[in-house]
Amino acid sequence: MLAKAVRDANGRVLLAEGVALTSKYLNRLKQLGFDMLFIKDERFEDVDVKHAISDKTKEVAYQAVHGVTKALGNNSKTDIDTDSVRNAVSMIIEDLLCSCDVLNSLTDIHGYDEYTYHHSVNTTVLSLVLGMAKGYNQNKLLEMGMGVLLHDIGKTNVPKQIVNKKGSLSKEDFEEIKKHPSFGFDFVRRYRDFSINSAHVAYQHHEKWIGGGYPRGIKGNAIHEYGRIAAIADVYDALTSKRPYRDALEPNQAYEYVMAQSGFQFDPQIVRLFVKNIAAYPNGLGVLLSNGMRGNVIRQNPGLPNRPVVRVIYNGDRPLSKPIDIDLANHLNLVIVKVENF
Numbered sequence: 339m340l341a342k343a344v345r346d347a348n349g350r351v352l353l354a355e356g357v358a359l360t361s362k363y364l365n366r367l368k369q370l371g372f373d374m375l376f377i378k379d380e381r382f383e384d385v386d387v388k389h390a391i392s393d394k395t396k397e398v399a400y401q402a403v404h405g406v407t408k409a410l411g412n413n414s415k416t417d418i419d420t421d422s423v424r425n426a427v428s429m430i431i432e433d434l435l436c437s438c439d440v441l442n443s444l445t446d447i448h449g450y451d452e453y454t455y456h457h458s459v460n461t462t463v464l465s466l467v468l469g470m471a472k473g474y475n476q477n478k479l480l481e482m483g484m485g486v487l488l489h490d491i492g493k494t495n496v497p498k499q500i501v502n503k504k505g506s507l508s509k510e511d512f513e514e515i516k517k518h519p520s521f522g523f524d525f526v527r528r529y530r531d532f533s534i535n536s537a538h539v540a541y542q543h544h545e546k547w548i549g550g551g552y553p554r555g556i557k558g559n560a561i562h563e564y565g566r567i568a569a570i571a572d573v574y575d576a577l578t579s580k581r582p583y584r585d586a587l588e589p590n591q592a593y594e595y596v597m598a599q600s601g602f603q604f605d606p607q608i609v610r611l612f613v614k615n616i617a618a619y620p621n622g623l624g625v626l627l628s629n630g631m632r633g634n635v636i637r638q639n640p641g642l643p644n645r646p647v648v649r650v651i652y653n654g655d656r657p658l659s660k661p662i663d664i665d666l667a668n669h670l671n672l673v674i675v676k677v678e679n680f
């Protein structure tokens with residue numbers, strides 16, 4: 339039975355909470371690109387997997403990016419609703435300030451549909467979490483968040499057949515893609531309602547700490563801090579999203595990618611904040627332990643991103659008569675060996 343409603347790209351409910359899942363529903367959801375669901379399970383009744391932001395906020399933010407993209411696509415001289423962007427980012431900030439353990443549950447459930455918009459919203463949420471960890475005040479959070487929400491807006495100016503291409507990109511295609519940060523910069527800075535620092539997020543989110551990124555190949559602190567934050571958030575969300583041409587990485591694999599790129603692609607100082615604030619194994623995730631027991635993550639241990647509390651419900655393939663909570667912080671001989679959804 340569904341524990342949380344499944345929604346389409348416009349926020350409309352596809353399947354309501356409480357609906358009994360049949361194989362017909364499951365197959366259809368799989369086709370649409372949903373590879374994760376929240377289900378009711380009495381063994382986990384005391385566990386609440388909270389979302390970082392509310393459905394309402396997600397929808398408002400989604401509509402804001404959608405609206406700006408549409409206005410831009412129709413005619414680049416059309417005025418866009420800058421207030422909708424500011425309002426969406428304010429709502430995200432407010433939600434994040436209200437939820438105390440957001441970092442455990444960045445999981446966003448969506449299908450293949452309208453990937454760019456979902457990606458923009460998720461990247462904004464993650465960037466704001468990092469900005470908050472850095473101690474940014476409201477003004478800085480807003481300034482950065484507005485830039486991140488529009489970070490890929492320049493893709494509107496890149497030919498659609500290249501942006502939506504399912505296979506690998508040719509060298510020429512990639513040269514076109516590489517123009518989107520500059521397009522985005524030129525667009526965002528045209529509006530007085532957006533700060534020039536917001537425009538720099540669009541401009542710099544593909545630069546690398548060590549150099550060699552695009553469009554300018556600048557490095558280190560020459561990249562604005564907002565750009566260095568957005569770079570990590572952008573890559574993490576892209577890696578954990580399922581696309582028609584490749585599966586998503588598990589959260590812990592994307593997490594390890596970010597750590598491995600510390601000092602190379604990413605600013606080590608921001609990576610440290612990321613590691614401290616983002617769960618490698620978010621709540622709800624199914625895992626296999628090194629002793630053959632299997633269960634789901636139910637709680638995080640602050641400061642120990644790889645050692646959450648797991649509620650074990652199977653020993654191998656045999657269901658346990660009573661679930662056992664194993665706190666990996668107290669069982670150093672055990673490790674998570676695999677993420678599995680069962």
Ligand SMILES: [Fe+2]
Nearest residue numbers: 489490543544
């Ligand atoms: Fe981008």
